[in-house]
Amino acid sequence: xxxxxxxxxxxTVKKARRxxxxxxxxxxFHDFRKDGLNREQLEAWTEELGWENLLNRRGTTxxxxxxxxxxxxxxxxxxxxxxxxxxxxKRPLVDAGAQRLLGFDAELWSKKLAS
Numbered sequence: 001x002x003x004x005x006x007x008x009x010x011x012t013v014k015k016a017r018r019x020x021x022x023x024x025x026x027x028x029f030h031d032f033r034k035d036g037l038n039r040e041q042l043e044a045w046t047e048e049l050g051w052e053n054l055l056n057r058r059g060t061t062x063x064x065x066x067x068x069x070x071x072x073x074x075x076x077x078x079x080x081x082x083x084x085x086x087x088x089x090k091r092p093l094v095d096a097g098a099q100r101l102l103g104f105d106a107e108l109w110s111k112k113l114a115s
Contacts, residue, residue: 002027002113006091008034016092016104023114027094032086042079045093049102051078056090 004020006013008031020027046054055078056062062070065081065088073081082089094101094113101112 002097003030003095004028005030005032005089005093005095007032007087010091012104013092016094016109019104019106019109020113023110025113032089032091037083037086039079039083042082045100046075046079049100051075053102054078054082054089054093056088059088061085061088 002020002025004013004017004027006016006029008014008029017027017029051074055073069077069081090102092104094109096113099112101108
């Protein structure tokens, strides 16, 4: 089964979940804030997708980080920041078993997820 990771009050996650429902895609929702975040899983995502892609640098959570932290970010520090502040992770992150999709893209999702 598909797992959608994100934060329930995120507008992009809401849009993505609505799209999944409209396309009758069965999924489980995992809220980073309520359900937590696993270090091993985050490290695997970082290795597969790249920490640069996982970090949402457009949001207020990124802008609230101290400038020295933003300027000196590396893979190790990114993992620590994401564990401490999951809202900084780009969302939604979809785990479809053999593949992960990051962010919502209706056209891509139609090709990869819709039956």
